[in-house]
Amino acid sequence: MKTLYVMVFRSLVPVFVGMLLISVVLFELVYFFGELTRYLDDEEVRAGDYLWVVGLYVPLAVSYASPLSLLFALVFTLSSMYDNQEMTVIHSGGISLVGFGMPILALGFFLSLGTFYFDNFVVTRSERMRNEYFNTVFRRDQVNRSEVVVAVTNEGKRLYIANSFNPETTELKELSIVDKDDIGHVYRRIDAVRAIWDKDRELWRLQQVRIFYYDSDGRVTENQEVIKVDQDINEPVQSFATNNLPIEEMSLSAAYEYLNSLKQRKLPHLDTAVSFHQRFAFPFTALIVSLIGLAMVSRFRQNTLLMGLLASIGIAVVFYIFRLYSGIAGTEGYVPPWLSGWLGTLFFLGVGMLLFFGAPS
Known part of the structure; x- marks a missing residue:
């Protein structure tokens, strides 16, 4: 045989x-x-x-x-x-x-x-x-694929805007964080070239940061530039996943987390x-x-x-x-x-x- x-x-x-x-x-x-x-x-x-x-x-x-x-x-x-x-x-x-x-x-x-x-x-x-x-x-225009806009936490008082999110490396690029006061006025904006998720500390590590403070009239009162800083920003990674990322380009673990994030946020997920x-x-x-x-x-x-x-x-x-x-x-x-x-x-x-x-x- x-x-x-x-x-x-x-x-x-x-x-x-x-x-x-x-x-x-x-x-x-x-x-x-x-x-x-x-x-x-x-x-x-x-x-x-x-x-x-x-x-x-x-x-x-x-x-x-x-x-x-x-x-x-x-x-x-x-x-x-x-x-x-x-x-x-x-x-x-x-x-x-x-x-x-x-x-x-x-x-x-x-x-x-x-x-x-x-x-x-x-x-x-x-x-x-x-x-x-x-x-x-x-x-090609990739706005629909890479743009991430998440307006959550603190009852809508914090807004996250990022140009792109890579679920494979859990990295955000060109991130802006806008904080509002109780009456809805913007009092601070944090801009970072990159943000990388720290799994051990469960927060985002921001790199090349600029922080702007605004008065009640919307004028900048202080402008700080920080090369590298750890901010107390612990919004979960799943919050930054959009509902149109190509799952064919993700690892199985990233695809699994991405699918769960869609379910938790009650976004369309059947095709995914x-x-x-x-x-x-x-x-x-x-x-x-x-x-x-x-x-x-x-x-x-x-x-x-x-x-x-x-x-x-x-x-x-x-x-x-x-x-x-x-x-x-x-x-x-x-x-x-x-x-x-x-x-x-x-x-x-x-x-x-x-x-x-x-x-x-």
């Missing part, structure tokens, strides 16, 4: 790697030409900057291409073995499809785990870098919750295509490569469409967000298991 499995993996892995490279190139070309018009319309954008943006898309392309590449490699390898009567010999030797396919399913499972960690430690960072660099190069659960469910696509690929090829005795590939791709397309509409159902509130995020994965995982264990040997 060990020799058989080594032979299968020696045939499967090179096809998978080759197909992965081809798929990534195709995804890159689609992205390159999709944004090409924007690049050509902006004469100030340099070719090197545009190519760097395209290059930062590679990790996301790898994530998308991995399940499809595994599906193609699996169907191609097993179809060749059926066409060469190798599978007939294997089954004649008493090895069922289930016994033969277990190491391949193990490969799909470990690839799913690898995809999970790759998505949450590599893709999130590359996407944040790509979007930030893209918006810088093309000078669905995306959060989909980040756990999507990596299992590799395991699903392993089940489906093994089952589909074994059901066709003639033209196994063509029929197995078409059937597997057809089911994969249905899976992505099903996942899309289940996500819409969750964002519209028809089903709970956790069920919306996992529905497509659980359904097709069940379908794949039925096809696999019911496949003829």
Whole structure:
């Protein structure tokens, strides 16, 4: 059995790697030409900057291409073995499809785990870098995404205004804090270039600070400049999260805190919750295509490569469409967000298991 499995993996892995490279190139070309018009319309954008943006898309392309590449490699390898009567010999030797396919399913499972960690430690960072660099190069207006305005604490007597908030590093940039007295007059304003959350002391550390004091007529009475200061500002980090930050660019811990902050502040959060659960469910696509690929090829005795590939791709397309509409159902509130995020994965995982264990040997 060990020799058989080594032979299968020696045939499967090179096809998978080759197909992965081809798929990534195709995804890159689609992205390159999709944004090409924007690049050509902006004469100030340099070719090197545009190519760097395209290059930062590679990790996301790898994530998308991995399940499809595994599906193609699996169907191609097993179809060749059926066409060469190798599978007939294997089954004649008493090895069922289930016994033969277990190491391949193990490969799909470990690839799913690898995809999970790759998505949450590599893709999130590359996407944040790509979007930030893209918006810088093309000078897109990011007010809706980065502006943070929070008017809370002391019954509305303190107003926070920041240009941007990074939930990954819990850092505010260009923060202004406006304090009002009992009758609503502004008596102090604190401006800071940066504010970093100190988890141990549970307060914000302000850097490069200017403090302005105002009289009852609104005139500045005192202007202090402080290079670095710790202010008694302990407003929780969650208060600075807006309801339109891209959760795809956050780590799981930051995404979890961000989602909780939306719930606590009773802001729209269904789409964010669905995306959060989909980040756990999507990596299992590799395991699903392993089940489906093994089952589909074994059901066709003639033209196994063509029929197995078409059937597997057809089911994969249905899976992505099903996942899309289940996500819409969750964002519209028809089903709970956790069920919306996992529905497509659980359904097709069940379908794949039925096809696999019911496949003829």
